Amino acid sequence: MTASIDNTHFLLRRLHSLFGLVPVGAFLVFHLWENSQSRFGAAHFNETVVGGLQRLNYLPFLELFVIALPLLFHAGYGLAVIGSGRAEPLRYRFLRNRWYWLQRISGVGLMLFLLLHVGMTRIAGMFEPSIRADLFGHMQQSLSQPPVLALYLIGLWLAVFHLANGLSTAAIAWGLTTSANAQRRFGWLCGAFGLLLGAIGMHGLIGFLAAAGGAA
C-alpha cells in the first residue's frame, strides 16, 4: 500500500488545485479590486493604491512566493494536466464538457496573456522607472489602443472564467459538493461570483479609460 505521502501524484494534483484558488485566485480577486480603484483618478490610484502596495515591506518576497511561484507551478502543472486529456466539445455538447474544454483553453490563453501583461507592467517597470511612478498613465496609454484593450478584455474574462469554473470543479475534487444538486447549486454560485468579479474587472478597465477622458 502506497500512502499518499509516499506517492506525490495526489499531493501535486491537490496542490495544483489549491494554488489555483489560494493564493493565485485570491490574488486575482485582490488585483481586480485594486484596479477597480482606477475610477477614483490617477492620483488616488498611483499614490494610495499602487504606492501603498509598493511601500510594503518584503514586497519582492511576497511577489515571488505568494504570486509568481504558485502561479508558475499552477500554470506549468496545468499544462501537464491538459496533456492528460483530450476534449471533444463538439461530440458531447453538454455544458460541463464545454467548460472542461474552455477551462483548458482559458488556461493556455491566460498564460499568453499574462506573459504580455506582466511583461508590459511589472517587468517593464523594473527597467522603466516612469512606469512604476505613473502606472495609471501607463495603463491609460496602453488601454487606449483598441488592440490592447481587446486583449485585456479577453484576458479578464478568461481569468474570471478560469477561476469561477475552477472553484466549482475544485469543490467536487475536494469533496465539498457531492450530489448533483449540490454541484449544480454551487455551480450557479460560482457563476454569480464570476459575473461579479468580471464586473469589478470591467469597472477597473473602464476606470482607466473614463478617467482618461476626464483628465484630458
Added chain:
Amino acid sequence: MSAGRTVIVVGGGLGGLWATLTIAEAGHRVLLFSLFEVMRSHSVCAQGGINAVLDAKGQHDSVEQHIVDTIKGGSYLANQPPIKSLCEGAPGLIRTFERLGVTFSRTPEGLLDQRLFGGVKKKRTCFAGASTGQQLLYGVDQQVRRLQADGRVEKHEWWEFLSLVKDADGTCRGIVAMDLRSQELQAFRADAVVLATGGLGQIYAPKTTCSTNSTGAAASRVFQQGARFANAEFFQFHPTAMLGEDKTRLMSEAARGEGGRVWVPRDPADHREPGRIPESARFYFLEDWYPAYGNTVPRDIASRAIWKVTREFGLGIGGGDRVYLDLTHLDSAFVSTRLGAILSIYRKFAGVDPLDTPMEIFPAAHYAMGGLWVDFERDERSGGVKQDSPRNHATNIAGLYACGECDYAYHGANRLGANSLLSASYSGRVAGESVAAYLQGLGAGSQDLPAEPFDREVRRQAQINARFAGAHGDQNPYRLHDALGALMTAKVGVVRDNGSLDAAIAELAELEQRFERLDLGERSGWANQSLAHARQVFDMVKLAQVMAASARARDECRGAHYKPAFDLQIPEGKYAGDPEYEAYRARWKAANTRWLKTTTAEYATDGPRIGFEDVDLSLLAPEEPRDYR
C-alpha cells in the same frame, strides 16, 4: 489434502462462478472459460429474487414448507434429497451473498426484505430491487476477480468450449476450446471439468426471455460425447414476457408478487384504452380460476391459463396473443422502488410507462428444468444429500460435473420463481465441494497423460471447423437458427400433441440435414462469428431432438409438459373428500406409477435413446396432486 490440482470451469454465470470460488478456496487452480466477460452472463437477467426462508414477515414460514412447495411445484418429478439440502442451504447462502456486498433490499428496520413469488403463500423471496440476478452475479464476480488478482483463477474469456477430452478409461481429463478471436483450437488439461453453461432458451428464439448466448450448445456437445441428458421435455414458458420481434423480454413474476394483476377485457371487441375499461368489463382470469393463489400461481399454470384465454376463448387483447399485466392500481413510489429495473426495461423497449398503462404480455420460452443428468448421494440420517460426497453434481462421465441451469437437479417438471438463482448458486457451491472431494481421491493427474488424446481431439475439432467453413451450399446459419426457433415454438411449446411432436422430430432431422448445404457467408480467419454460430446452431438442433423425443415419449401432463390428450382434469368445484376428487386422485396416482420417472436420454447417431428411471421420493410421497385453486 491433495491441493494444487487444476480444474476447468466452463461458464461464468452464478453456477460457474460459485464453483470457481469454492474450488479455488479449496486450494486448486481454476481455469475459467467463458464466451465473453463472465459478468455479462445470463444470470444478470434474473430479476425478481432468490428464495430463502428467513421467516421475517410474520407468516410462520419454514424450511419444510419451502421443501414441500418446491417438490409440489415441480410435480414431484425432482429427486427430493437435493431439494431438501437446497432449501436448508438457502438462508446461509443469502447471508454469504450479503457478506459479498450484494445490495439486498431492506425493510424499514434495515433487515433483508422479502416478497411474494409464484406457487407459494409465504413471502420468501429476497431481492435487490428488480435486478437481483445482476447483483448476485456481481457479488461473486468480484470475489473471482480478487482470486484472479491473487493468481488463483485464470480467466479464459472469449473462448468457446467445444468438447471434452477423455482418457482411455473414459474419464474426463480436459477440454478442447476455440479462441473466438484468433479461431485457434487448443486442448487444456484438467483433473476435473465443471460445466455451468446455463440454459438453452435460444432453441426457441426469438420467442424467449433468454440471452442470445443461452444456446445449450455446450451441454449438447457433452451429451454427444456420452453424458446423459434428463427431463429434456420440461421447459418453462414464463407467463409474463413482453411482446417483441427480436426478443420477448422478461417482466418479472415479482410484478405479480407485489400485487400486479393479469386480465383481459371480457369482450375481445372492447377496444377502449385499458384504463377506461371498468372493473366489471375486465376478466381477471387467474384470480377467478385460482382464488387461493390468484395471480401468483406457478408459471406452468399461469402460462396455460393465458394460452387458454387467448387461444381457446379468443379473449386476447384485440383478439391477439396478448393479455394485460396491470400495475397501475399500485402505489407508484412503492412500485418504482421494488420493480424499478423492469419498469425501465418496459419503458425503453415498449415506449409505454407501466405506471400509467397496463403492460401487454404473453408467455415465452424461459428456463430448462431438464439438463445434464447429475448424481447425488443421499445422507440417510438427514434425508438430504451427503456433504462433500464426490457424487453430488457428478455427471455419468467421471471427472465431469454440471451445475446451474445446465443440470436437471432441482426443479422437476416446473420451477418455482426465484428458485433458479438459488439452485444456480447452491449447485455451484455444491459442485465445487464435490469436485474438491473427487480430487482428493484422484490418482494420477492429467498433466501426466500422454499428449495423444488431446491432440486427437484438437484434430477432430479442426476437421469439424473445416467442414463447416468449407461447405458451399445455400443455407445461412442465422436462418437455420430462425427455422429452429419457429419449429420448436410451434410444435414443442406450451401445449403439445403427438402429431405435432412427430412432425417436429421429422423436421428436426431435416433441419440437421440442411447443415450439409451450409453457407457461412464469410471466410474470415479472425473473429468469425458465423462459424461459431453455425456450430452452436447445429448442436442446438441435436439438443432440440432430445427435447422433442423426450416430449414424444411422455404421454401425460406434468408441470410444464402439457399434452391435453392425456390430461387428468381436476373435477370442477370438487375438493379432497368429495368422491369425484378422490376418484381423480386415484387416477392421478395410477398415472404416477407409470410416469413419475425421470426421463433420460443417451446419444446415438440415429437419434436419442429415451429411457426412464425412478425418482427419489424419500421425503414426501406423492399423495397430494398439485391444486392451486
Added chain:
Amino acid sequence: MIRANVELRIRRQDTPGSAPYWQVFNAPVRERDNVISVLMQLRQQPVTADGQRVDPVAFEHNCMEEVCGACAMLINGLPRPSCSALIDELDHPIVLEPLPKFPVVRDLIVDRSRMSEHLQRVKAWIRIDGAWEIHERTQRQSQQAWARNYLYSRCMSCGCCMAACPQFGPDKAFVGPAPLAQVRLMNAHPTGRYDSAERLHAIMAEGGLTDCGNAQNCVRVCPKEIPLTTAIGELGRQTTLQMLKDLFGA
C-alpha cells in the same frame, strides 16, 4: 412485419491491426426494432447498398435488454448500448462505430478488458475470509443507505462512461468513472469499509481520482443513470480526509 428500410453507415475493421473502412447498408426494419435487432437481420443477408455481398458485420450482443453491457457502441456519435437504441428514436442515416478508447477486435467488437483490470487495480471487492457459511446474522442497513448503494451496484461495465471521458484513453493512465464508482460502493459496505484506506490509496496514485477533469460526460451518457459524478465528489471528500490522515496521522 418489415416496415421500411433504414440506412446504416457502419465503420468496419477486419482485424485489430488493419485499417478501418466504411460500408453503407439498407437494412429492413420491423416495428420497434433496435440497432442490435437490425444488425441481426442484416447478418442473414449482408449486402451493401450498392449490391456488394460482404462479410456479416461482427458485433456483440447477449441480454438484449440493457443489463449485460455487451452491446455498447457509438451510435450517431454517442456511446450507448445498442439494444436499447430504438430505430424510431434515432436520426437517419444511422452511423455505427465501435466504442472508442478501447482497442477494436473486429468491426463493432472492442476489447474492454481494461475495465476488468481497472476494477482489480482499485480492489473493487469485499475481502472476505471465504465464501463459506459463517452462521452470523446479516448486518442492518437503512433503506436510505440501500437506495444510495443500489444505484452503483447496477453498473454493468458497458464502458460508455469510459468512452465519453476525455481523460480516459488507450494511452492514458486514468482509471475511469466506472471503477471509481465501485470504490464508492465498496467503501460504503459495513466490512468493505475496513479496506477503504487501501482502495483510496489505489485511486490516489497516478491515473486515479485526481485525473478526473470534471467534464461530467460520464454521468450524461450512463445508460443506467448511475450518479458517477456524485461518487467522484464523495471520493473527493474521502481522499481529502485520507490525505489529511496520511499527512497528520489518523
